[in-house]
Each structure stands twice: as structure tokens, then as C-alpha cells.
Amino acid sequence: MSSIHTFQIELVKAFASFTSVGAFMHTHWGWPATESAHFIGLSLLIGTLVPWDLRLLGVGRRIPLAAAHQFVPWVIAGFALTAISGVMFLMAEPSEYIYNVAFHFKVLFMAIAGANALTFYLTIGRRTLAIGSNGDAPRLAKAMAAISLAAWIGVIVSGRLLTFYRPGWCEGDSARVVADCVLPRP
DSSP: OHHHHHHHHHHHHHHHHHHHHHHHSSSHHHHHHHHHHHHHHHHHHHHHHHHHHHTTTTTTTSSSSHHHHHTTTHHHHHHHHHHHHHHHHHEEEEEHHOOHHHHHHHHHHHHHHHHHHHHHHHOOOOOTTOOOOOOOOOHHHHHHHHHHHHHHHHHHHHHHTTTTTTOOOOOOOOSSSSSOSOOOOO
């Protein structure tokens, strides 16, 4: 068994150890309430991020970039709600996520979106926000906005695919780089 498989098994054990969260999630209202919070957070995140990214791409040029940027705290609030509820799903059914290829892609797209946002604010964020009312964002800011939109679309699609792919038990010796089936305990 490879070290990544061992790591995945340890991740499942670690997330499963949060038994109180798992118990809540398996109550009559636990999963539906968390699913609702996840959807509300995602709506807030996407509903405020997309106008910002579109403004960077040049849509609505009469809106000052600094005014459009005022929505970013709502993006962060939506992300926080989505992340908290997402981790609750992971704690309730870790093997359904850790071995799920759609989850791997969802995490990858979230990492791309996060790295993209961090890079924006560490490189050209201030210069972009200082542009006047009708100004056009720099070409690099536009590229980063396009990456942001594509990454979040990837997160949404991968998240939706989670429910359609359920990993089964591994058959025989798994030689894959990352396990996409539930491994028997060593």
C-alpha cells in the first residue's frame, strides 16, 4: 500500500473521530440543515464573486472597481459558511469524500481559486483598486478573474458530481496513485 493510501486511511480516521458532528449530521434535521447552510453560503459566495470578476473582465465599466470590491467581504462570509458546512459533511461521512474522485477535483479547484485570489491581492490588487471610475483592469487582473470564474465553476460542478459517484470497496491490490475506492483497513 502506498503512502498516499495510508494518508487517506488516516484522514478518514481523523475526520470520523469527530463523533458528535457525525451524530448531529445523522439526525432527522442535521443533514438537511447543513445542506441548506452550504447552499446559502455558496449562493452568497458566487452571487457576490461573479459580479466582481465580471467587473474585472470589463462588464459594467461605469461601476468603479473600488465600489465593486465592496462585495468581497460577502464573498469571504459565503466561503466561510460553505467551508464550515462542507467540513461537517466530511466529518459525517469521511470515506464518501476522501476516496471520491469528484471530491479530489473539488479540492483541487478550491486550491486553484484560493491561490489565484491570494496571488491577486499580493501582486496587483492595490494597483487594480486604485484605477479610476471608468478605468479598465490590467490584463493580468482580467486573466485572474477568468481563472477565478473557471475555478469556481469547477468547484460547483465537482461538488454536484459528489452525489453521483460513490466509491465502493477496492478489489485486489490497488496500484493507483490516489485511492478512488474504499481500502480495507490494514
